[in-house]
Amino acid sequence: xxxxxxxxxxxxxxxxxxxxxxxxxxxxxxxxxxxxxxxxxxxxxxxxxxxxxxxxxxxxxxxxxxxxxxxxxxxxxxxxxxxxxxxxxxxxxxxxxxxxxxxxxxxxxxxxxxxxxxxxxxxxxxxxxxxxxxxxxxxxxxxxxxxxxxxxxxxxxxxxxxxxxxxxxxxxxxxxxxxxxxxxxxxxxxxxxxxxxxxxxxxxxxxxxxxxxxxxxxxxxxxxxxxxxxxxxxxxxxxxxxxxxxxxxxxxxxxxxxxxxxxxxxxxxxxxxxxxxxxxxxxxxxxxxxxxxxxxxxxxxxxxxxxxxxxxxxxxxxxxxxxxxxxxxxxxxxxxxxxxxxxxxxxxxxxxxxxxxxxxxx
Amino acid sequence: xxxxxxxxxxxxxxxxxxxxxxxxxxxxxxxxxxxxxxxxxxxxxxxxxxxxxxxxxxxxxxxxxxxxxxxxxxxxxxxxxxxxxxxxxxxxxxxxxxxxxxxxxxxxxxxxxxxxxxxxxxxxxxxxxxxxxxxxxxxxxxxxxxxxxxxxxxxxxxxxxxxxxxxxxxxxxxxxxxxxxxxxxxxxxxxxxxxxxxxxxxxxxxxxxxxxxxxxxxxxxxxxxxxxxxxxxxxxxxxxxxxxxxxxxxxxxxxxxxxxxxxxxxxxxxxxxxxxxxxxxxxxxxxxxxxxxxxxxxxxxxxxxxxxxxxxxxxxxxxxxxxxxxxxxxxxxxxxxxxxxxxxxxxxxxxxxxxxxxxxxx
Numbered sequence: 001x002x003x004x005x006x007x008x009x010x011x012x013x014x015x016x017x018x019x020x021x022x023x024x025x026x027x028x029x030x031x032x033x034x035x036x037x038x039x040x041x042x043x044x045x046x047x048x049x050x051x052x053x054x055x056x057x058x059x060x061x062x063x064x065x066x067x068x069x070x071x072x073x074x075x076x077x078x079x080x081x082x083x084x085x086x087x088x089x090x091x092x093x094x095x096x097x098x099x100x101x102x103x104x105x106x107x108x109x110x111x112x113x114x115x116x117x118x119x120x121x122x123x124x125x126x127x128x129x130x131x132x133x134x135x136x137x138x139x140x141x142x143x144x145x146x147x148x149x150x151x152x153x154x155x156x157x158x159x160x161x162x163x164x165x166x167x168x169x170x171x172x173x174x175x176x177x178x179x180x181x182x183x184x185x186x187x188x189x190x191x192x193x194x195x196x197x198x199x200x201x202x203x204x205x206x207x208x209x210x211x212x213x214x215x216x217x218x219x220x221x222x223x224x225x226x227x228x229x230x231x232x233x234x235x236x237x238x239x240x241x242x243x244x245x246x247x248x249x250x251x252x253x254x255x256x257x258x259x260x261x262x263x264x265x266x267x268x269x270x271x272x273x274x275x276x277x278x279x280x281x282x283x284x285x286x287x288x289x290x291x292x293x294x295x296x297x298x299x300x301x302x303x304x305x306x307x308x309x310x311x312x313x314x315x316x317x318x319x320x321x322x323x324x325x326x327x328x329x330x331x332x333x334x335x336x337x338x339x340x341x342x343x344x345x346x347x348x349x350x351x352x353x354x355x356x357x358x359x360x361x362x
Numbered sequence: 363x364x365x366x367x368x369x370x371x372x373x374x375x376x377x378x379x380x381x382x383x384x385x386x387x388x389x390x391x392x393x394x395x396x397x398x399x400x401x402x403x404x405x406x407x408x409x410x411x412x413x414x415x416x417x418x419x420x421x422x423x424x425x426x427x428x429x430x431x432x433x434x435x436x437x438x439x440x441x442x443x444x445x446x447x448x449x450x451x452x453x454x455x456x457x458x459x460x461x462x463x464x465x466x467x468x469x470x471x472x473x474x475x476x477x478x479x480x481x482x483x484x485x486x487x488x489x490x491x492x493x494x495x496x497x498x499x500x501x502x503x504x505x506x507x508x509x510x511x512x513x514x515x516x517x518x519x520x521x522x523x524x525x526x527x528x529x530x531x532x533x534x535x536x537x538x539x540x541x542x543x544x545x546x547x548x549x550x551x552x553x554x555x556x557x558x559x560x561x562x563x564x565x566x567x568x569x570x571x572x573x574x575x576x577x578x579x580x581x582x583x584x585x586x587x588x589x590x591x592x593x594x595x596x597x598x599x600x601x602x603x604x605x606x607x608x609x610x611x612x613x614x615x616x617x618x619x620x621x622x623x624x625x626x627x628x629x630x631x632x633x634x635x636x637x638x639x640x641x642x643x644x645x646x647x648x649x650x651x652x653x654x655x656x657x658x659x660x661x662x663x664x665x666x667x668x669x670x671x672x673x674x675x676x677x678x679x680x681x682x683x684x685x686x687x688x689x690x691x692x693x694x695x696x697x698x699x700x701x702x703x704x705x706x707x708x709x710x711x712x713x714x715x716x717x718x719x720x721x722x723x724x
Contacts, residue, residue: 079482084565097564105563110506111497115565116478116572120441120653121530130531132648135473135602144472146602146647168483168574169492169724195648201467202459203446203477204566210478211648212530240497240508285508286494286557286573287724291482362531362649 027076028219032163032182033292039163039182039221071126071217074185075161077119078293080213081283082157082189084113085274087233089302089310096318097197109237112274112282114299117189118210122295125217125354129190131336131361132211136194148361149192151319152334156257156310156342157187158269158351159297160276161219162290169287174246177277180290183221184251184276186344187297188214188354193313193333215295216344216352228252228346232275239278242285246277253351255301257310258341262325265315267301267308269344336360389438390581394525394544395654401525401544401583433488433579436547437523439481440655442575443645444519444551446475447636449595451664451672458680459559471599474636474644476661479551480572484657487579487716491552493698493723494573498556510723511554513681514696518619518672518704519549520631520713521659522638523581524652531649536608539639542652545583546613546638548706549659550576550716555675555695577657578706578714590614590708594637601640604647608639615713617663619672620703624687627677629663629670631706698722 022031031038049055050063084090087104090113094103107113131152137144163182166172172180189209196208232250253269274282279296300310309315312333316322319332334340338358344351384393393404411417412425446452449466452475456465469475493514499506525544528534534542551571558570594612615631636644641658662672671677674695678684681694696702700720706713 079480081568094564107497107499107506107560107563111561113561113565114568116480116568118441118478118650119481120656121650123530130649133533134648135469137469137472143599144469144602146604168485171495192648198469199473199475200564200566201469202456202562202566203475204562204564206443206476206478207644207648207650210645210650237505240506242508282569283572286496286554286569287492288480288483288569288572294482 026072028074029076029293032075032161033165035164036179040223043221043223071124073122073124073215074217074219076293077122077295078162078291079295080117080119080122081114081294081296082117082209082299083274083279083297084299085272085279086299086301086310087273088271088304089300089314092302092309092314096313109235110240111243112279114279114283115204117213119295121210122213122215125214125352125356127212127214127356128359129212129214129356130359132192132195132207133361134192134195134207135198137198144198149194150333151193151313152358153191153193153312154257154334154340154342155189155191155300156255156265156267157189157297157300158251158253158344159185159187159215159295160280161185162294162296163292165291166284166289168289170289171242171284171287172280172290174243174277174281177246177249177280178222181222181276181280183219184225184351185219185295186216186342186351186354188340188342188356189297189300190214190356191311214354214356216354218352220349220351224349225251225346228349230270233271233273235273243278243281246275246281249275249277251346253344253346255310256343258343259331260325260339264323265307265309267303267310269298269301271303272298272301334358388434390436391438391655394437394523395527397526398541402585405583405585433486435484435486435577436579436581438655439484439657440524440653441657442479442481442484443476443656443658444479444571444661445636445641445659446661447634447641448661448663448672449635450633450666451662451676454664454671454676458675471597472602473605474641476641476645477566479575481657483572484575484577487576487714487718489574489576489718490721491574491576491718492721494554494557494569495723496554496557496569497560499560506560511556512695513555513675514720515553515555515674516619516696516702516704517551517553517662518617518627518629519551519659519662520613520615520706521547521549521577521657522642523547524656524658525654527653528646528651530651532651533604533646533649534642534652536605536639536643539608539611539642540584543584543638543642545581546587546713547581547657548578548704548713548716550702550704550718551659551662552576552718553673576716576718578716580714582711582713586711587613587708590711592632595633595635597635605640605643608637608643611637611639613708615706615708617672618705620705621693622687622701626685627669627671629665629672631660631663633665634660634663696720
């Protein structure tokens with residue numbers, strides 16, 4: 001799946017599905033809605049096609065090099081929920097945003113805290129991010145001003161994509177996670193820290209996040225992650241019964257952030273305190289329905305060690321310790337022209353990349 | 363438009379639009395996306411049809427009594443944003459949720475605070491609301507428990523519906539409001555106060571709101587609200603330039619809450635501190651695009667006087683002063699079987715109602 005080999009894309013698959021309109025649609029949503037048996041059958045059929053010598057002549061014309069296609073957003077996002085499930089990230093941010101309090105708020109260890117993000121702002125990897133404008137007020141300023149964000153950041157996250165929907169009033173227990181979720185994407189939850197810090201009380205982040213969220217160009221099916229499943233970190237206190245379980249869904253997925261070609265950070269999704277099944281169980285515990293195309297992201301994934309943080313605000317200690325890049329260039333936050341690439345893999349399995357270049361405010 | 367007369371519904375209109383598929387679709391979204399000239403032309407055509415004596419025979423068969431139809435959600439919700447634009451409501455809630463602080467947080471008078479709600483949970487008036495379950499922790503409890511909300515509430519809001527979309531990076535100035543917004547709906551943002559109070563720091567409300575949001579069964583076009591426009595309350599401090607203006611969009615819309623047939627509250631949308639055009643200008647000021655079907659609600663509308671509050675938590679002073687209903691029945695929060703009806707009108711123009719009955723947790 002690496003380097004110069006060919007890869008089947010949803011578009012390429014469509015051409016192989018003779019007689020079906022399913023993969024000719026502009027998104028995967030209709031396929032995702034078919035549910036687990038159909039996902040399995042399609043995978044078996046595709047594997048059979050590409051592995052069968054007798055089919056080679058029929059298949060070859062439909063294998064298109066990744067470099068020759070323009071990737072599109074793989075699914076139409078229904079609702080977008082963003083969690084806050086990394087203990088290390090929540091601790092790091094709590095220290096910076098509320099320096100006079102305990103970094104973890106009292107609810108954090110009892111439930112996977114989350115908010116709804118803007119579904120309409122989710123774009124595919126490769127899309128430029130325009131530096132957002134907004135209101136921000138530095139602590140030493142008397143009043144806010146409006147202008148381009150001075151503290152633009154990335155957030156490295158793992159998101160899951162719902163396939164099989166539910167009805168209102170039908171919670172999804174942790175055990176049913178894989179019946180409803182098709183797979184995962186890598187997510188860059190771009191964040192304007194100055195806008196966020198000023199706006200976020202009491203209703204949470206909004207314009208500091210809503211300008212753009214970038215996701216990888218393909219969804220990696222859960223089936224392919226079976227070998228990456230590990231025991232998640234122990235939880236203390238023990239979760240309440242509706243959130244208990246799902247601890248065998250830690251994911252040994254290596255994460256990397258690159259800025260202008262230089263590696264900034266190396267982490268791993270296995271450090272997440274709240275697992276993906278727990279996130280979904282929580283989100284539906286009040287009876288909320290999920291729809292095909294719902295995207296639920298983990299929140300920034302940061303590890304316990306220096307150099308494993310998933311955002312610049314953590315890597316630079318709120319901008320006070322700028323990173324020194326080659327040629328003596330420093331970075332506290334992102335500058336116009338910077339290119340951020342997030343990557344994730346589980347051994348030889350690439351979960352894709354999320355690439356985006358910062359362009360100046362219009 | 364009152365009592366036993368007939369009313370045209372989107373469904374009825376569809377049957378009149380000979381040769382067009384536009385109104386045969388299950389939602390208004392395609393029509394909304396056509397933009398202001400098409401909205402205007404359609405209105406002129408419909409008015410001509412129903413007012414023209416010569417068309418009476420052709421039109422009559424398509425006028426269906428409201429009582430004979432089952433109303434559906436009038437539009438497919440893209441993103442749902444919920445503001446917090448009533449000074450009196452924000453003050454009342456600040457006092458209850460943060461009794462040790464100034465009720466209005468420092469950002470409140472500078473920008474219309476908002477969060478994203480769950481678009482997939484928006485339902486049409488008449489849909490029962492199932493009492494949500496969730497985590498809640500009373501101040502005197504050591505640990506949270508999971509179970510049916512003990513403090514279920516309504517919130518009376520006015521929402522606007524976007525018709526003409528924008529591209530990423532295209533803010534909508536206050537002056538362009540009516541070019542993008544088709545009309546308004548009445549909204550009941552059902553709220554589980556105990557779940558909300560426990561979960562909402564630091565990322566805002568989520569499961570305390572996401573179980574259900576009910577809207578009126580029709581969208582009232584902005585055109586019909588021209589006569590209701592009044593000057594909005596003065597703002598202090600003066601808004602920053604990107605939020606300046608839009609003060610002629612105060613709306614003299616009378617609001618009413620009824621619980622089990624008894625009037626609980628009478629308010630008016632003209633008390634809103636941040637107007638609808640200011641809300642849209644803020645939501646897009648960072649470059650966020652809007653899509654056809656975006657719903658942006660005002661937040662609870664409460665007036666300055668006792669009996670004009672738009673939620674039970676305010677009417678009952680956080681449950682400490684239960685309402686006494688006929689026959690000596692009291693209510694601090696909603697009980698199973700209660701029916702809440704919200705109504706709004708601008709003189710003889712009915713903006714519809716939002717009706718919902720509370721049913722027990724499953």
